[in-house]
Structure formats: structure tokens, C-alpha cells
Amino acid sequence: MAYTKRFDGRKFDEIRAMDAKVGVIERATGSAMFKMGNTIAYAAVYGPRDLFPSFLQNSTRGIIRCYYDMWSFSVTDRKRPGPTRRSTEISKVSEAALFPALRLGAFPNTTFDIYINIIQADAGTRTAGINAAALALADAGVPMEDLVCSVAVGKVGDKICVDLDKEEEDFEEGATDLPVAIMPRSGKITLLQMDGNMTPKEIKEALTMAKKAMEKVKKVQVKALRDKYKGEDKK
């Protein structure tokens, strides 16, 4: 059975409807909410903080630590609270996705802690989490040379698609998931994972589609940042 029409009626290269808000958690140094379709992620940044144990410290620059977690009620089958092997890995790749955009030379021996929590999951939680975290870092005033925009591409049946939802990920003929994060100005890929089955040619096509979709992510991110800080430059 070929996948001829997307379950939710989107075009194959169409990203889900997005929404973002910056500054949603008052206690945090920076925070944001990012919504992609039915996936909702919150991110909060605290820092710069003293870093212990001290062997983790880097005397030339600050570090970041990511903590990704899905909350128990974010999925249909309750997730037991606490970290899992999956969440630990996503935390690690999210750190790697965000770090290249940051300039942390002014913060030796410190850490910026980034907490990413998913309150409603419909596939693409790591990408929504990275989009939220990039906004939270910008909101925290961390020096950045670029934003980080993330989206998953993949293959549903025989079709290359952008931003798969859960129904597509569970497609009975098989689906391939390929989450990507790109720094939009430099075009550099900072997150690249895949599971499934694709040819090198298909991957190139998918990555090209991802890069195009990223423009839309960036637009939503920039608007959310502008919405929070508009008027400030006139003061």
C-alpha cells in the first residue's frame, strides 16, 4: 500500500502548524514554549551557575547540560516518571545540537542548565524541545552566533515527508524517522539521527526538504523573540 495522501491532509513537504512563546517561566533565566502540531515542549534555562563537581569545569568556557523529560501524562500510555535510557540519550544529543550556536567564552567554570519537558507528545518531541531550548537560551541572554532550528524528516511508506506525526511514525508499512537540527545562518547540521530504511539519495532529498522547512521554524522562533522584546529597542 502506497502512502499517497498524508493522514492529516498536509503536503509531503509541509511542516505542522507551529506556535511559540518566550518568557513563560518567570523564575528561569530564560524560557520558552514551542508547539509543533500536537507536540508541546517547554524549556527553561538557568545560568550561568557554579559547576560542581569541579572536574566538570572548563576554565576556558562555560558548558551546557540538557535534561529532557517527558511528563507522565504527555503520552497515551502513561510514562513512568523519571529518566530513561531514551531520555538520557535525547538529553545528550540535544546538548550537542545546541552547543555549537553558543559563545560561552565569557563564562568559564560555569554551566547553563537547560530543562526540556514535554507535556503533550505527538512525535517530534526532541525537535520541538530543541526549538524551545534555543529560544530559552536566547531569552536568557546567552551569547549566540546563530539560532538552532529543528525538524524531523523521514519516509512514510515510500514517501519522503517533513515533520512526521505519531500516526505516520506508526505507519504499518514502516516509517523512517530522521530528526535534524540546523543552524539557519551557517547552514550547519547540529543534530542528525535516523532509524529506519532510506537510500543515500533519499536522505539527501530529505535533508534538502528539512532545510527548507527550517526556514518556517526560524520564522516562528524569531517572531516569538520579537513578541517578547518588541518595544525594548525604543526605550
Place this chain on the structure above:
Amino acid sequence: MNTEIKALAEKGHRVDGRKFDELRKPIKIETGISNKAEGSAKVTWGNTIVLAGIKMNVGTPYPDSQDQGVLITGAELSPMSDPKFLPGPPGPAAIELARVIDRGVRESKMIDMKKLCVREGELVWTVFLDIYPINNDGNLIDAAALAAVAALKSAVFPKLDGDKVLFGEFTKTKIPLNLLPITCTLAKIGSKIVVDPCLEEEKDFDVRLSVAVSEKGDVHAMQKGGMVGLDISEADEMIKLAVKKSAEIRKVLK
């Protein structure tokens, strides 16, 4: 120790300008914040924000309550919500929060547990109530208790196929509830009793008392915190004030 809060209290003032018996504003509830949950709510209580979600499953009943459902309450002090909360398994404060919320729901008989029985002695519904603060500006107990009640009030059963839950498919049947408990926390600062302590006040109170109150004004659960003793007359005053203020909080559930 921050004596400024106490000095202010003796002069009749609170750090955020409220009267001693004044709740923070706004107290707002938004339900249905996660469409994967059987029920969910977000409570904004001044600057404190707490999420609560309900997930349901079926399982075997406890040996001493063969014809009743099971309630399991969990809370995490999410590091997202406060710079002092750190990642890791729930510590004493998170466990206390979960247990205080649990007692308010359980002891008030809020949920009609007998109606959560599918087959006596064999199969009953389990209700998972999970609480996560998003922003801690003090008095997580009251905000979490309200979020818990709002989430339970909005919750519907998932579909059941034989002995299996069809996750992600919901019925229109609400969880059967008997009443709605409201928890109100008072704190003693110096010689003064204040309602709804904010974060600054929590750093410097002597005693806190959380009281879960039904619509009739009956008290169903209490929890004292703080390393200082309390006179009977003070406890009495606090409980009376909790009953009075809980009626005010209750209005937002309507």
C-alpha cells in the same frame, strides 16, 4: 535568617503588599492542557504555575479493598520551575507534596472508588495523578491541590476492550466524584498568621499548616510543616481561616 519578613509582619505588612488573609491573584484554571491525558489542568496561582495530569489503567485491586479502584499520586519538583530544584529522584519535599495532595483527594472521598471497580477482586481502575510545577513562586501545595482537583474533575475514562485499555481512545464518561476538596495553606510568621505564603515568606515562616476542606466546611486532611511548635488556639485560628479562605478558592472551580 531573613528577619525582614518577620519585622514587616509585626508592623502589619506582607512582603508583597497583601493583607494577612488575602490570597494571591489571579487564581486561574485551564483544563485540557494535554490531549493525551484522561484529564489535565494548569493552575496559575499568582506567579506559581502547576500542571496536573490524570492517566488511567486497569489492574488488580488491593487485598483490603477488593471492590475499589486505586489512586496513585506522584509529584516532581521539576528543576524547570525553580533554580533550587535539581534533577534526580523525588526527595522528601516532592514526596511530602504528593502525599499531602493524595490525602486531600483520598480522605475526602473525592473519587467514588467503588465505581472504579470493573469486576470485584479481579479488575479495577487505577487513577494516576501526576503533578509538575512549571514555575515555583511559593505555596505549591495549594496550587497543586487545585490543579489535581481540576484535572480529576475534567477526566474521562479511556475505552475498555475486555480487560485491556484502548490507550488514546476516550469515552465521554467522567470519573465519578463525590465532592471537591480545596486545600488552603496558612503560615505563621513571627506572631502573625498569613494565608497563601509566597516564596519569600516560605523562606522565613516558623510554621505552616495545610488544610483540605470540603464544600460543607469539613476538614479531611492536614499537614503541619516547620520546625516550631503551634498552640492549640493558633491551630484553631488557622483551621478556621482555612475553611473561610477555601470557600473563596472554590469559586474558581465553578
